[in-house]
Amino acid sequence: MQINRRTWLLGSSSLAMAGFLPACTTTPTSLKPVAQTISAGYVQHKLGNARITAVSDGVTKRALDAGFVRNAPLPEVQAALAAAGLPTTHIDVPYTCFVVELDGKRYLLDTGFADNASPQTGLLHTHMRAAGIDPASIDAVILTHMHGDHINGLRRKDGSLVYPRADVFVAQPEFTFWMDDARMNAAPEAARGGFQAVRRVFANYPQDKIKQFVPGRQIAAGISTIAAFGHTPGHTAIAVQSEQKRFTFIGDTAHYPALFVKHPDWQVQFDMNAEQARATRHTLLSRLADEGGLVGGYHFPLPSLGHIHKAGSGFDWQPLT
Numbered sequence: 001m002q003i004n005r006r007t008w009l010l011g012s013s014s015l016a017m018a019g020f021l022p023a024c025t026t027t028p029t030s031l032k033p034v035a036q037t038i039s040a041g042y043v044q045h046k047l048g049n050a051r052i053t054a055v056s057d058g059v060t061k062r063a064l065d066a067g068f069v070r071n072a073p074l075p076e077v078q079a080a081l082a083a084a085g086l087p088t089t090h091i092d093v094p095y096t097c098f099v100v101e102l103d104g105k106r107y108l109l110d111t112g113f114a115d116n117a118s119p120q121t122g123l124l125h126t127h128m129r130a131a132g133i134d135p136a137s138i139d140a141v142i143l144t145h146m147h148g149d150h151i152n153g154l155r156r157k158d159g160s161l162v163y164p165r166a167d168v169f170v171a172q173p174e175f176t177f178w179m180d181d182a183r184m185n186a187a188p189e190a191a192r193g194g195f196q197a198v199r200r201v202f203a204n205y206p207q208d209k210i211k212q213f214v215p216g217r218q219i220a221a222g223i224s225t226i227a228a229f230g231h232t233p234g235h236t237a238i239a240v241q242s243e244q245k246r247f248t249f250i251g252d253t254a255h256y257p258a259l260f261v262k263h264p265d266w267q268v269q270f271d272m273n274a275e276q277a278r279a280t281r282h283t284l285l286s287r288l289a290d291e292g293g294l295v296g297g298y299h300f301p302l303p304s305l306g307h308i309h310k311a312g313s314g315f316d317w318q319p320l321t
């Protein structure tokens with residue numbers, strides 16, 4: 001069953017307010033099985049009164065070279081991939097955004113590429129519609145950080161805004177870092193692309209739509225943020241709580257799970273402060289393993305939702321089935 005925004009709202013709040021239904025029935029319960037929807041590019045899960053939808057923006061193939069994991073020899077990295085039953089010559093890098101429906105609002109966590117990259121990406125809206133979610137109904141976007149693969153989906157190649165009516169929440173230290181012209185000009189040529197990508201999206205973005213927040217603070221009732229610095233200076237995880245159930249989107253705290261959840265000491269080449277990122281990875285994954293809640297990761301293959309368990313010196317990723 002596909003449930004659009006209107007029927008969901010009518011089916012939930014108005015009936016609940018009228019006293020016909022207890023509040024705990026406010027979310028659609030008839031979700032399709034995980035295996036059935038992966039081929040359509042999404043996976044849905046009920047979380048208390050909220051609904052979480054992992055939505056793929058696409059997957060790109062990246063040749064595996066010795067630089068991908070900074071601090072592990074290539075044969076060890078290949079062995080880890082082989083142990084997970086994966087190809088050892090390349091990595092199929094997924095880009096997975098999440099839609100959170102809570103208290104009648106729709107939040108999009110990270111945005112993919114829109115039409116700014118290869119045809120293997122920019123599939124977010126096709127997959128959202130397959131899940132019964134109208135992209136125009138997004139009320140707010142929350143960013144984990146400002147690397148291009150997470151923010152490009154806010155603005156199309158022609159300059160138009162993808163979510164013109166949505167507020168865009170971004171961590172204050174992240175925004176300050178990337179929008180600092182002096183820092184950009186002082187950066188080596190090779191490091192300027194990241195700053196320019198941020199300006200393509202955020203220069204002239206309507207200022208009243210940008211909502212900077214302090215990592216650790218709440219964004220709305222039931223939606224909190226967790227400082228997870230290291231991958232970028234203001235990298236932030238996002239947690240959703242409903243009826244004692246918890247979902248945490250870790251962004252790029254751990255990049256590809258078969259490598260960086262399994263081996264949290266390994267540092268992906270995109271970690272800007274590699275040592276801080278390593279420490280954050282241990283702390284956050286350990287906390288999530290203890291909590292036992294639902295977890296989502298951006299570069300995690302669909303279902304992209306699952307649980308973290310402690311395993312030896314690292315962790316295991318157990319995807320939803």
Ligand SMILES: [Zn+2]
Nearest residue numbers: 147149252298
């Ligand atoms: Zn990323």
